[in-house]
Structure formats: structure tokens, C-alpha cells
Amino acid sequence: MRVKLSRLSAEASSLRSARIRTLLSTFVTLMCSLKKSISTSSSSLILSIVSSLM
Structure with a gap:
């Protein structure tokens, strides 16, 4: 069961x-x-938002 869960995750x-x-x-x-x-x-702002989400 635990192996199945870890595989699913x-x-x-x-x-x-x-x-x-x-x-x-x-x-x-x-x-x-x-x-x-x-x-x-604006592009650098979007890039900073994306990098903060990673």
C-alpha cells in the first residue's frame, strides 16, 4: 500500500x-x-513572478 502511494506521488x-x-x-x-x-x-516583472513560483 505504501509503495503504491509513493509511486502515485x-x-x-x-x-x-x-x-x-x-x-x-x-x-x-x-x-x-x-x-x-x-x-x-513588465517582462522582467513577469519573469520574477514566475521564478518566485518555481
Whole structure:
């Protein structure tokens, strides 16, 4: 039972990290495409928020 729970939690954490990685890559792609229209101050603010969430 305990082994099953630990395996489930490991799967959940890997799923979470994969989701975070997908979100991060999407975010980076969006930032690269919107870099011309976004001011550097707001982009650095968003980056600091994301890094604080990690």
C-alpha cells in the first residue's frame, strides 16, 4: 500500500514538473513573439513572478 502511494506521488510530481515545463516553454515562446510590443520592465516583472513560483 505504501509503495503504491509513493509511486502515485512520484507520478504526480513528474506530471506536475512536465506541466510546468510545458507552461514555461509556452511562456518563453509567447515572450519571444511579444517581445517587440512588451516593455522590458513588465517582462522582467513577469519573469520574477514566475521564478518566485518555481
